[in-house]
Amino acid sequence: MDLQAFFKNEGIPLYTALPFEVCKVINPRLLERTLPDARSVLLFILPYYTGRDEGNLSLYARSKDYHLYAKELWGKLSALLSEAFPEHHFCSFVDHSPINEVHACGLGGLGVIGDNGLLITKDYGSFIFLGEVLSDLEYTAFGLPEPALHIEGCLHCGKCRQACPCHFEDCASGISQKKGTLTPEEQELFFKTDLIWGCDHCQLVCPLNKNAQKTAIPFFYEERINTLTAEGLDAMSKEEFEKRAFAWRGRAVPQRNLALWAERAERNAPTINPEKETTS
Template sequence: MKKEPFRLGIVPADAYRERRKAPGYDWVKSIIVCAFPYRQAKAQGRYLPARFGYGSDYHAVLSAKLEEVARTRGLSRYEILVDRSAFDEKLLAWLAGLGFLGRNTLLITPEFGSYVVIGTILTDHVFPEYSRPLEASCGECDLCVKKCPSSALAGGFNRESCLSFLTQVASEDFPRYDLLKDAYYGCDICQEVCPHNRGKDEYLREFEFSDDSVLTLAEMESLNRKTFQEKFKNKNFAWIGYLKMLRNIIVLEANNNNINIKKIEYFQKLHADAPWFYRHMEYLKKRLKNGAQ
């Protein structure tokens, strides 16, 4: 049986505390950090999430795998954290020697490139040996900076300009949404152009692409807030909710010339109780009316 691909490193908690505060975690002596790969060939279909949304929700997947790590290590007191925590996961991953922080602000690992999701185990266990940070960098390469369509990496990372961030929030920076082309959740552009990701194609089987990752406007129209959550409860994009996902799909349809003003107006009236959604639909109507694509 093939061994599952992932990287593991261990950080003394004090090494983290020297750089960041960690209130409420005085009991923690060590932090186990794991990076799990998810890169696979780009799927076909309209519309899709970024690759980290192709398969099962990584929060649940990593939680289960980290429980197994804790069990095999014989830990007694521990706490598993995936994504949502008071700890800086990327800093921990660097301290654990899993990779370096790239110009695209992502962790870049030697084995899997930047297509990894990170999980941590806090524990009171003291280990005989700890990992050391990896000394590496992007060098002079700035492909991700040049290729980012929203210039989110120019002069440092601007989260509010990042297309991945915009797909997850109710922002009213409407013109930036015009840059979306095929991804309704997340964005892989800065990873797709990164030289460190060439030839990297390992991923956990739980992250393998599933057909329910393809979303259409017709399907969104058949759903509502409740049924959306029920249908996609095992997907990591479910948390953004029905209305933001509907907004994303409508924007993509408009950006690809697949929707008319009448249809946008239909959804605008249907969800007029959400001011941000109403205003975004109004923006799209004016844009289409003026012929600006």
């Protein structure tokens, strides 16, 4: 099994394997349900950056939902691992993981940990998704270079905190994804994202993201939506909608967000004084 050749072929530039005991378990229940006797973790990054085109969606949410790509990738990777190690067990995770993914990737030397809480890689910045596979194999069995096993921090320049609408007390990206009615305070923070879904401010100002390279993974260039409109959203079939990263809270949430921006634009539109408009 040549894992490095597999990742290269998939356009995945950074990966490592760690002994499980150095990872921070943050969801013991999930670990118990999946692989309680985990001995190692295989980690990799999925760069998603394709440029900074104008739009009203967070950059991560403009391609189809990255979970679809992760699922496809896992199908291939699990076949490879099961063939090479038929006696062993493997479980894959993206986002919802038993371990702290950012901490593990930092320990693995895949990047530095930013003051904004994100992993920042040298070539792809923080415009990445993290993925991992837990296994009951020794980490050395994957045949990958040794992990760094120490964590490095970012430049601590403070730009991300200054740019954050919530000054890191909360996250407006999360607010944009909340169900139901937003309070007036939440609405103000939501408007400060300048988007209808997510928030990119802390990433866009980070000097370590300045020269981020574009991804080599074709999936992130397919069927992109930079700007979502109410009409575009209404016209999407159920299947089309469910393929998008902004679908996971249901259609009502992006609909509400679009309506909030529309109401705000109407409120702020200059009013026309009919008397002044009258010509003599």
